Amino acid sequence: MQLVLEKRAERSNTIALASPLIAIGLTIATMSILFAVLGKNPLLALHAYFIAPLTDGYSLQEIAVKATPLVMIAIGLSLCYLANAWNIGAEGQFLIGAVAGSWIAVKTQGTDAGAWVLPVMLLLGAIAGALYALIPAICKVKFGASEILTSLMLVYVADLFLDYLVRGPWRDPHGFNFPTTAEFDPVATVPLLIEGGRLHLGSIIALLVVAAAAVLLGRTIKGFEIRVVGAAPRAARFGGFNANQLIILTFAVSGALAGLAGIIEVAGPVGHLQPGISPGYGFTAIIVAFLGRLNPIGILIAGLFLALTFIGGEQAQIAMKIPLDVTKVFQGILLFYVLACDSLILYRFRLVFPNRQVARGTG
Amino acid sequence: MRKTLVALAAGLLLAGSVSAASAADKLKVGFIYLGPIGDLGWTYQHDQGRLALEKELGDKIETTYLENVPEGPDAERAIEQLVRAGNKLIFTTSFGYMDPTLKVAKKYPNVHFEHATGYKRDKNMSTYSSKWYQGRYIQGLIAAKMSKTGVLGYIGSFPIPEVVSGINATILAAQTINPNIKVKIIWANTWFDPGKEADAAKALLDQGADVIMQHTDSPAAMQIAAERGKLAFGQDSEMIKFGPKAQLTSILDTWGPYYIARVKAELDGTWKSEDTWGGLDSHMFAMAPYTNMPDDVKKLAEDAQAAITAGKLHPFKCPVVGQDGKEVECKGGDHLDDGQILGMNFYVKGIDDKVPGK
Numbered sequence: 001m002q003l004v005l006e007k008r009a010e011r012s013n014t015i016a017l018a019s020p021l022i023a024i025g026l027t028i029a030t031m032s033i034l035f036a037v038l039g040k041n042p043l044l045a046l047h048a049y050f051i052a053p054l055t056d057g058y059s060l061q062e063i064a065v066k067a068t069p070l071v072m073i074a075i076g077l078s079l080c081y082l083a084n085a086w087n088i089g090a091e092g093q094f095l096i097g098a099v100a101g102s103w104i105a106v107k108t109q110g111t112d113a114g115a116w117v118l119p120v121m122l123l124l125g126a127i128a129g130a131l132y133a134l135i136p137a138i139c140k141v142k143f144g145a146s147e148i149l150t151s152l153m154l155v156y157v158a159d160l161f162l163d164y165l166v167r168g169p170w171r172d173p174h175g176f177n178f179p180t181t182a183e184f185d186p187v188a189t190v191p192l193l194i195e196g197g198r199l200h201l202g203s204i205i206a207l208l209v210v211a212a213a214a215v216l217l218g219r220t221i222k223g224f225e226i227r228v229v230g231a232a233p234r235a236a237r238f239g240g241f242n243a244n245q246l247i248i249l250t251f252a253v254s255g256a257l258a259g260l261a262g263i264i265e266v267a268g269p270v271g272h273l274q275p276g277i278s279p280g281y282g283f284t285a286i287i288v289a290f291l292g293r294l295n296p297i298g299i300l301i302a303g304l305f306l307a308l309t310f311i312g313g314e315q316a317q318i319a320m321k322i323p324l325d326v327t328k329v330f331q332g333i334l335l336f337y338v339l340a341c342d343s344l345i346l347y348r349f350r351l352v353f354p355n356r357q358v359a360r361g362t363g
Numbered sequence: 364m365r366k367t368l369v370a371l372a373a374g375l376l377l378a379g380s381v382s383a384a385s386a387a388d389k390l391k392v393g394f395i396y397l398g399p400i401g402d403l404g405w406t407y408q409h410d411q412g413r414l415a416l417e418k419e420l421g422d423k424i425e426t427t428y429l430e431n432v433p434e435g436p437d438a439e440r441a442i443e444q445l446v447r448a449g450n451k452l453i454f455t456t457s458f459g460y461m462d463p464t465l466k467v468a469k470k471y472p473n474v475h476f477e478h479a480t481g482y483k484r485d486k487n488m489s490t491y492s493s494k495w496y497q498g499r500y501i502q503g504l505i506a507a508k509m510s511k512t513g514v515l516g517y518i519g520s521f522p523i524p525e526v527v528s529g530i531n532a533t534i535l536a537a538q539t540i541n542p543n544i545k546v547k548i549i550w551a552n553t554w555f556d557p558g559k560e561a562d563a564a565k566a567l568l569d570q571g572a573d574v575i576m577q578h579t580d581s582p583a584a585m586q587i588a589a590e591r592g593k594l595a596f597g598q599d600s601e602m603i604k605f606g607p608k609a610q611l612t613s614i615l616d617t618w619g620p621y622y623i624a625r626v627k628a629e630l631d632g633t634w635k636s637e638d639t640w641g642g643l644d645s646h647m648f649a650m651a652p653y654t655n656m657p658d659d660v661k662k663l664a665e666d667a668q669a670a671i672t673a674g675k676l677h678p679f680k681c682p683v684v685g686q687d688g689k690e691v692e693c694k695g696g697d698h699l700d701d702g703q704i705l706g707m708n709f710y711v712k713g714i715d716d717k718v719p720g721k
Contacts, residue, residue: 058447062440163552167719176482177523177708177718178458179552196470198440269436271462275552276435314441317429318448324399324431 002352005343016345023337030333040320048319049312049330059315061199063307065269068206069094069278071303072261073285075213076254078294082217084230085247089136089151090258091282092158093129097259098266099162100128102273105188106170106181117187121263129259130252132158137251141244147251155282163275170273180274190268202264209257213296226250258282291338309334392416392626393450394428395441397457397580398555404580404599405554405616406430409456409479412618419623423630434459442467446474452629454622455479457554458523464488475634477625480525482705486636491621494642495525496532496704497671498614498650499576500678501664502596503536505611505653506574507544508660509594515546516567518577518584520554522719526578528707532678533576534714536667547572548716557583568593574611585609594655601651612664613651620646640701643672679704684712 032042053059073090080087101121108117136150163179172182193199217223229236229243236243261281270277288306292299313327394413398406413426427450432441438460445453446467454477455464461481468476468488476488484490506515515537519526530548537544547570549563556579564575564584568591575595577584582605588595589606597603597613621639628634641647650668653661670676677698683691686709694700710718 058443065440176706177527178521183462265436269439274435276433279433279435279437311440314429314444315448318393318427318444321427324429 004350004352005347006350008346008348011345012348015341019341019345020338023334023341026337026341027330027334030337031330034326034329035322038322038326040322045316045320045322048316048322049309052315052319053308053311058197059311061194061197062311063304064203065198065200066307066310067303068200068202069261069265069281070285070288070306071206071300072202072209072264073254073258073282074288074292074299074303075209075296076257077285077289078292078296078299079213079216079226080250080254081289082230082294083226083246083250084233084243085137085140085250086148087133087136087151087251087254088148088286089133089154089282090254090285091278091280092151092155093132093255093258094262094265094278094282095155095158095162096132097125097129097262098273098277099158099165099262100259101125101263102170102181102184102266105184105267106273108188109182109185113185113187115187117185118190118267121188121267122260125263126256126260129262130256132259133251133255134248137248141247147247159275162273162277166273166275172272181272183272184267188267189271190264198269200264200268202261202268205260205264207300210296210300217296222249258285287335291335306331389423389425390452390626390630391448391450392424392426392629393445393448393453394426395432395438395445395453395455395457395460396428396430397432397434397459399430400428402555402580403582403602403605406456406580408599408616409454409618412616412622415619416622416626419619420626420630424626432460439463439466442476443470446471451475452477452626452634458521458525475629484636484638489625489635489637489639491625491639491641492525493616493647494640495614495648496528496678497642498648499529499532500536500671500676501650501667502576502612502614503533504540504667505656505660505664506533506576506594506596507537507540508663509611509656510541510544510574512571512573513541513544514570514572515544516564516570516572516575517546517548518560518563518567518575518579519548519550520578520580521552522550524705524707527710527718528679528704529578530714531683531707531711534711535678535683538713542713544713546714546716548714550719551579553579555580557581560584561587564588564595582606597651603651603654608655610651611655612653615649615651617646617649640705643668644674686710686712686714686717688712 028046035042035045053063073094077087077090101124104117104121104124135154136147139145139150140147166179166181170181172180190200190202193201225241226246229241229246233243266273266277288299288302292302309331316322317324394409396406396409400406400410413428417426427445429441432438434457442453442455442463452475456479458480461478461483464476464478465483465485465488468485472487474487478488478490480492481490517530534546547567549567551559551563553559560579560581561583564587567575573593575584575588577598580599582602585595585597585602585606589609594611595606595609597610599616601615602613603610653664667676679699681693681697683699685691694703708718
C-alpha cells in the first residue's frame with residue numbers, strides 16, 4: 001500500500017476555498033502543541049497572537065501601518081507574476097523610491113518650500129521605482145537576461161547607494177556622524193489620519209491601489225491580457241498580445257508601486273532616510289502576493305494577516321514572555337501549511353494498492 | 364464536550380486576568396534589545412543587568428523585554444507596545460533608538476525612559492552610557508606590547524563619536540609604547556552580524572594585523588583570531604571561552620548596578636531625568652582578567668587601570684594632536700572635556716585613515 005500524489009483532472013474549487021482555512025487550522029494545532037511544550041498556555045498564547053491585537057484601536061492602527069507597504073508592493077508583484085514576469089527585486093525598487101523622494105526632502109530642508117513638497121516626493125518615488133524596475137525588464141526583453149537574477153542583484157546596488165548617501169552627502173550635520181539624514185520637515189511628511197496615532201495617509205493610498213488593481217484585472221482588456229499571457233502564452237500569441245510589452249508594463253507598474261511604498265514609509269513612520277528602512281518588505285511582499293493568490297482582495301487580507309502575526313508576536317513576547325524565535329517559527333509553519341494545502345487544489349492524495357495478480361505472478 | 368471547552372477557556376482567561384491584577388501592584392520595567400539575548404555580547408550584558416535587577420528587586424517589580432528590535436520604523440512601535448502593556452520605566456538599549464524613544468516619551472509624559480548611549484534628553488527621558496574609552500586605552504597599551512607586526516586590526520561598527528573616541532584612545536595608548544604603531548580599521552556598518560564581523564577579522568589578519576580589537580557585539584572575531592593563532596580583545600562580555608588562547612582581556616559592561624539604582628529611584632519617587640556617563644570608578648564597566656600575556660604587560664595594564672580609576676591618568680591627556688597636525692583645544696584643563704569626547708569626530712595623529720563621511 002502506498003500513498004501517492006496525483007494530478008487532478010481539474011482544479012478543485014472546494015479545496016481552493018477551504019485550503020487557507022485548513023492551513024490556519026493546522027497552524028493553530030501545531031502551535032498549540034509547541035506552546036504546551038514550552039509550558040505556555042496555548043489558549044492564552046493564541047489569544048495574545050490573534051485576538052488581543054484586534055481588540056484595541058491602537059493595535060489595529062499598527063497592523064494597518066505595517067500592512068501598508070506589504071500590500072502596495074504585493075499588488076504590483078501580483079501583476080508581474082500573473083503575466084509570468086518574475087520581479088524579485090521589489091526591495092531594491094522600494095529603496096530607490098525612498099531615496100528619490102528623500103532627495104526633495106533633503107534639498108528643501110529648512111527652506112520655506114510649500115505644500116508641493118510631499119506630492120512631488122511621492123511622484124518622484126514612484127517614477128524612480130518604475131525606472132529602476134525597467135532595467136531588468138529591458139534586459140529581459142532585449143537580451144534575454146533572466147529577470148529573476150538581474151532584479152534581485154539590483155537590490156544590493158540600491159541598498160549600497162542608499163548607504164552611501166546617508167553616510168556621505170546627505171548625512172545629518174548635527175547627527176554625530178550616525179548614518180541618517182536629518183528629520184524631514186513637516187511639509188515633507190506624510191500626514192497622520194488620527195491625532196496621536198501612527199495611521200497615515202499611505203494606508204488610504206494602499207486601499208486605492210487595491211481597488212485600482214481589482215478593476216484593472218477584473219474589468220479591463222489590459223487586465224485580461226495580463227492574465228492570458230501568464231496562463232496561456234501560446235493562446236496569447238495567437239490572440240495578438242505582445243508578451244514583451246507586458247513584461248515592460250508590469251515591471252514598470254510594480255516598480256512604481258514599490259517605489260511609492262518606499263517613499264511613503266520614509267516620509268511617514270520613519271521620518272528620515274537611514275539604512276535599514278525596510279526589514280525586508282520587498283521580499284515579504286512576495287509571500288503576501290502568493291498568500292493572497294495574486295488576487296487584489298486576497299493580497300489585502302494576506303497583508304493584514306501577516307501584519308497581525310508581527311504585532312501579535314510582539315504582544316505575545318510582552319504578555320506571555322514567548323521568545324521572538326517562536327513568532328518566526330509560527331510564521332514559517334503558517335507559510336508551510338498554506339503552500340502544502342494549496343498543492344491539494346491541483347493534486348490529490350490517493351492510496352495505491354499493489355496489484356495482487358501481478359504480485360502473485362512474479363512470486 | 365463543547366461546554367467543558369468553553370468552561371476551560373473561561374477559566375484560563377480568568378486565571379490570566381487574576382494574575383494580571385496581582386502583577387499590577389508591581390512596578391513594570393521594560394527593556395528594548397537590539398540583538399537576541401543570546402548574542403553573547405551587548406544585548407546579553409543588558410539582559411544580565413535585567414536579571415540582576417530581578418534578583419535584587421524581584422518582589423517589587425516585573426520586567427519584560429523585546430529582543431531583536433531593529434533600529435528602524437519598528438522601534439517606535441515596540442517601545443509604545445511596552446508603554447501600553449503598563450511599563451512605567453523603559454530602558455532602550457541602543458543608540459539608534461534615540462529618536463523613537465524621544466517620540467514616545469513626548470507622547471507619554473508620565474512614563475520614564477532611559478536611553479543608552481544617546482545625547483537627546485527630555486523631562487522624562489534620561490541617558491546613560493559608560494566611558495569605555497578608558498578600557499580602550501588599557502587595551503591600546505596591551506596591544507602595542509603584544510603585537511609583533513606593529514599593526515592592529517580594528518573592527519568598527521558605526522563611525523559615531525563613541526566608536527571614534529575608542530579608536531583614538533587605543534592609538535594614543537599604543538603610541539606611548541610604540542610611536543610607529545599602525546592601525547587598520549574596517550567598518551562593519553552593523554552592531555551585530557557574526558558573518559560580517561568574522562569576514563572583517565579575516566581581512567584584517569590578511570593585511571598583517573596580529574591583534575584584533577572590535578566595537579561590534581558578537582564573539583565571531585574572537586573565534587577567527589583563535590583559529591589563526593592570533594590575539595584579540597573581547598567586547599561587552601567575557602569571550603574567553605571563544606578564544607582561551609586568544610583573549611587578552613575584554614571590556615565587560617556591568618549594567619546591573621545602574622539598573623538597580625534607577626529602578627530604586629523610580630520606586631521611591633525620586634527618579635528624574637539625568638545624564639549618566641560612568642567610568643571605571645563608578646563600576647559602569649569592568650575589565651576581564653588579563654590573560655595570554657607576560658607578567659610585565661599584565662602589570663602595565665593593571666597599573667593603568669588603577670591610575671585611571673583613581674583619576675590620575677586621563678586617556679585624552681593634553682596635548683592631543685589631530686591628524687592635521689594641529690593641537691586640539693584643551694577644554695578640560697589638562698585633558699579634553701566630556702563634550703569634546705562625546706562629540707569626537709576626528710582621528711588623532713598617527714591613524715592612517717579618515718573618518719568615514721568626513
